[in-house]
Structures are given as structure tokens and as C-alpha cells.
Amino acid sequence: MDAIQQNLLEQVAGLHEIPAGAYNIRANGQMAARNTTANIDIITKEDKSGIDIRIRPGTKSESVHIPVVLSQSGLKESVYNDFFVGEDADVTIIAGCGIHNGGSAASEHSGIHRFFVDKNAKVRYVEKHYGAGDGNGERIMNPTTEIHLADGASLEMETVQIKGIDSTKRVTKAEIGEKASLVIHEKIMTHGRQYAETDFTVDVNGDDSSVNLISRSVAKEQSRQLFKSKIVGNGKCQGHSECDAIIMDGASVSAIPELTANNIDANLIHEAAIGKIAGEQLMKLMTLGLTEKEAEEQIVNGFLK
């Protein structure tokens, strides 16, 4: 792996060296490294590009890293990764994609991740997207996440896209069983002429189940963002979604929330707020000695932390 790929790996997975536990590193469309453990198996798919990650029932405190890096300009790929998490397992899955495009052709990665989380299993899923490179070729990422939570299962997803992705369409679909819970934290920052679209669809089917979608974003310069969320409460459940966006310069942000309750005990809430940085926040930090620009950076960094 070369220095550019190493840097991408560090950005998306925080990896300086080979990670502990199970991992599969994909670089420029090829498998670069893989490790399995007694409890976590990784198998290459035969019918299409991608892997199956099988986690045995009862696996505790183990992690799986599956970063992807692209440094070859013009490469376009779709990767299908399926995660099968066994009953009562408790694991952390770290995915992420970094694109370095130094050429003029568009580079594109579409990761389709499906999670089948069995009864009472717990998953923490972290996903980071990052782009770099000074070529004028676009860096495009279209992640699709599909989540199936069996009774009593829980999944907490953190998804972050802070820099360098020109165009992204992120689709997340989930179905939630009885006493199961899903939490998603999304953080997005766009600048230049970037476009980011987020589309959540969650069916909350089981009784005593819950979903909480929290999206924070900052749109700078001429960038555009679209946030769509659809929560359908079919059982006695709690559903909450929140879209909080800071808009700057000539950017544009839309939030389109949708809630459907098909059960009298479904309790669904949506909150959306879009606005510029409050003048009084800037002023406060300026009275502490920061310049207006420094104050703006502090506020944005804090907001997306």
C-alpha cells in the first residue's frame, strides 16, 4: 500500500497500522489484506463484488474493520457487503471509504451494506467518508445501508462525511423488531459546489421498539443538501428524527420529514431546524478575543463534533 492509500486509511478508519481483530482492506478494487478470528469469518462473494461477514452468536467485544480506499482516478465500483450478526453478540464494525482523485475522471464508490442483526445482539457501526486529491475529477460516494433488527437487537450507527466528497446520495433503510432499537447519528459538511442527499426510511414494526435519527450538517459556499426521513410506526413504538443544519454563504438546505403512524400507540416526533450561525454566538466568541473567522470555525467544529 502506498503513502496516499495509507493516508486515506488513517482518515477513514483512524488506522496507523494493521488493526487488531478481524479486518478486510480493499484498495483500488482489490483485496489488500484480510484477517479472520475464531468468531468472525470474512468470505468473498462469488456472484458479485463484496464480502460476507459472519459473526458467531455470543461474540463479545470484538471488532471488524472493513475500510475501502480508492486512489486510481476514474475507478468506479459497487461493493456488496453483508453482515450476519449472531444472537447475543456485541461487536463494533468500522467501515469507511476514502477517495483520492488526482486525475480528471470521476472516481466513484457505491457501498451496499446489509445488516442482519439477530436476537438481542448489539452492534456499533461507524462509517466515515473522506475525499482528497487535487485533480478536477469528481469524487462520488453513494452508500446504501440496509438494517434488519430482530427482536431485542440494537444498532447504533455513526456516519460522518466531513470533507472532499463532491456528490453523495446516502440511502438508509431499516426494519425494527420487538424491543429492538436503532440510533443513527449523521454528520455532514459540504463546501464548494458539493451535493449531499440523505434518505432514511425506517419501519418500526415491533412493540416497545424505538428509532432515533439525529442529523447535524453544515452547508458552506455554494453547496446543496437534501435531508429526507420517513418513519413508519407500525407497533407500540417511539420514533424521533432531528435535522439540525447550519447554512452559510450561498448554500442551500432542504429538510423533508415524513411520519406515518399505523398504530394508536406509535409516538412519533420530528424536529427540523435550518439557520445561519447566530450573531450573538459570533459576538460572544469575539468578546473573548477571537476574530469573526475563528469564531465561525469554533462554532462549526463544535456543532459537528
Place this chain on the structure above:
Amino acid sequence: MVINMLELKGICFSAEDESREVEILNDINLTIDDRFVAVTGPNGSGKSTLAKIIAGILTPTAGQIFLDGVDITDKSITERANMGISFAFQQPVRFKGITVRELLSIASGREASVTEICDMLSEVGLCARDYVNREVNASLSGGELKRIEIAMIMARGTKVSIFDEPEAGIDLWSFQNLIRVFEKMYEEINGSILIISHQERILNIADKIILMADGQIKKVGSKEEVMPELLGCGQPCKTLADKL
């Protein structure tokens, strides 16, 4: 001890209200070279406007401001902050995602250690353990925010510290504790404190009281000199007086 001098010359301020010019401050002349100066007067007398003009948040329509003899009238908020002016807002600002520790670090101009944060917070009666990593967001009460706001000003330790109604928006019990903070600050500070307040206990500590009414300074002097004026100021109308 070096006393720093803040001087206002002929400060006027007017704002537009439904296309009508409203005069808020009219020819304010003031020299502040005492350790603890209280500004008091009825609501709407222009006290907060005056504080904001000193901090650079509002620009006066006429007049000049000097700090230690240097004309700062055209200086920005940031420049004044770096020259030694601090300003505690009447309504402290909330920040999603910024922690108490980060805010106090910005205020003190460097990355503050947990021990230092502990010192700063204990000055205002807060235990660092509960607050260091708390976000300065809507989860904090008005009283907590107020104390953190005051801790920031103390952490800066600048030549001039302005407090705009520190008692506003907090309950009486919290205020009793807060008053001790100001009593202690009086003993320790190496600069001037300018505090806008209606509270008699704050006025009691002051070396000098400035009484404002209708955008003008009515009286400057000791508590004994100013208090009788204060009671005569902003006389209620007959209907209200009858009910009092």
C-alpha cells in the same frame, strides 16, 4: 495598583423604530478609574446600550471612547477584547457541541488543564467534576450559564470587566451565592469592574454609582449621594402609584 481608565466623551446612540429615530443615549460623558463601578437606573434608561457600546457590539452615532488614553471608538469587538475589555452578556449564549472546558480555554487564551478549570469554576460556586465536559447547550439552567459566563470573564482577568445585570434570570438563592463572587472579585481584581445592576447588595460594594435615566447620566457619586436620587427617579404615574 495600576488603575486603568476608561473614558467616554459625548457618546450618543439612536436607533430606528418604525422609521422614527429614537434617541437611546444622549451625550454621555464618563471617566471610570475606580475598581468597582455600578451603573443603575430604571429599565430603558440605556444602561445595556452603554455597555454594548463600550464592548464594541454597538457603534455610537457620535462621541469617542478611550481606553488608557487610546481612542478605541473605531476598534472592532475582537480588537477591544484583546486590548483588555471583557463583557458578560445579560443573556448568556448557548453553543451546541462546545463544552464548558473549551469555552473557558478560549476565554483564558490557552488550553486550560482540568485543575485550572476546577479553579475557575469553583470561583463561581460550580464543581468542575459536574461541568468540565458538559456542552454549553440548552441542558444548562439560566443560573448555571450565568456562572459560567462570569467564570469566563474572571478567567480573562482583563483591565475592564463589564457585567450586564448578572442577577437577571437567576433565582434568589443563586443570587445570594453570586453576590459573594462579586465581593471576592472586588478584593482580588487588578482592573476595573463595571457592573449594571438593580441589586442593593451590588450597589453596596461599589466605589462609585452611576445613575442613568432617559439615556442620560443623572448622578455620579457614592451610595449615600446617589440613593436618594434613585428613589426619586422613574416616578410611577398616579394609577400605578395608587396601587403600590
